[in-house]
Amino acid sequence: MPPPPSDQEEHRVRRARPADDGDPVGPELAVELNAGWVAPSIARERVEGWLRAHRWPPAQVDELVLAVSEAVSNSVEHGYRVPPDALEPQETVDVRMRLTVAPDGFRQVEFVVSDRGHWREPHRAATSRGHGMLIMRSCTDELVVDGSPAGTTVVLRSRPTPPPR
Amino acid sequence: MNVRSVDRDETVLLVVEGAVDGLTAPRLRTAVTEAFDRLAGRALVLDLSRVTFLGSPGLRTLFESASDAVHLHGHRPLRVVVNHSRPVTRPIEMVGLDSVLDLYHDVDGALRGDEPAP
Numbered sequence: 044m045p046p047p048p049s050d051q052e053e054h055r056v057r058r059a060r061p062a063d064d065g066d067p068v069g070p071e072l073a074v075e076l077n078a079g080w081v082a083p084s085i086a087r088e089r090v091e092g093w094l095r096a097h098r099w100p101p102a103q104v105d106e107l108v109l110a111v112s113e114a115v116s117n118s119v120e121h122g123y124r125v126p127p128d129a130l131e132p133q134e135t136v137d138v139r140m141r142l143t144v145a146p147d148g149f150r151q152v153e154f155v156v157s158d159r160g161h162w163r164e165p166h167r168a169a170t171s172r173g174h175g176m177l178i179m180r181s182c183t184d185e186l187v188v189d190g191s192p193a194g195t196t197v198v199l200r201s202r203p204t205p206p207p208r
Numbered sequence: 209m210n211v212r213s214v215d216r217d218e219t220v221l222l223v224v225e226g227a228v229d230g231l232t233a234p235r236l237r238t239a240v241t242e243a244f245d246r247l248a249g250r251a252l253v254l255d256l257s258r259v260t261f262l263g264s265p266g267l268r269t270l271f272e273s274a275s276d277a278v279h280l281h282g283h284r285p286l287r288v289v290v291n292h293s294r295p296v297t298r299p300i301e302m303v304g305l306d307s308v309l310d311l312y313h314d315v316d317g318a319l320r321g322d323e324p325a326p
Binding site: 109116174 | 227229230231261265298302303
């Protein structure tokens with residue numbers, strides 16, 4: 044069921060930049076998002092469409108969409124510290140996704156979410172960032188967070204998945 | 209995300225629809241705070257069965273609301289209807305929110321204050 048329309052939805056449609064993003068059903072897709080609070084929802088839509096195009100198992104689609112959304116949300120909130128009402132931040136979040144097939148036919152997807160903000164180590168689990176990390180870890184086979192003063196790169200790898208029938 | 213508020217004699221029901229993420233969670237927080245302010249002894253029920261996405265900002269809002277319900281307003285645990293929708297139940301379980309909320313699978317049970325789902 045699609046979410047109810049709102050002014051944010053309209054804003055989101057206008058801001059999507061499909062011309063820059065390449066083939067939405069290829070084995071690789073790169074999406075550059077403006078680092079506003081609408082970025083996680085655009086990322087969710089793009090990741091979901093790409094995974095469905097590759098006939099990824101639906102239950103895993105939900106989990107991977109959630110994990111990528113958390114990574115993008117983390118960049119907006121903690122990397123760039125974008126205030127909730129900011130409309131036109133200049134910074135960007137890059138989301139790259141890649142599908143690989145092992146010799147036995149099992150498939151895996153990898154998402155790389157990167158920003159050029161300032162990573163700070165979460166010090167408590169009971170914060171949204173602690174929850175975000177917990178969710179990303181729960182939804183993936185492997186989570187790598189590479190934080191530096193120049194930015195943060197999060198790599199999320201799916202569980203190996205049998206080929207579609 | 210839309211939040212619809214239904215006032216009844218013994219409860220205030222907030223029906224939430226759509227995605228609860230960093231963009232929309234502040235509006236949910238405001239709706240919950242306003243509902244608390246006019247409870248006047250009634251119970252608050254949050255119906256999340258039409259929520260399509262729940263991320264960490266939404267989870268934080270639920271944690272804060274649950275804490276306010278108990279500490280500021282002296283109520284029993286917040287009643288939350290989650291249906292069986294995985295996009296809602298999975299994140300709640302991942303962060304352990306199920307231990308601080310009274311979860312229900314149907315609105316009527318939550319409004320009556322039945323025994324919560326295990």
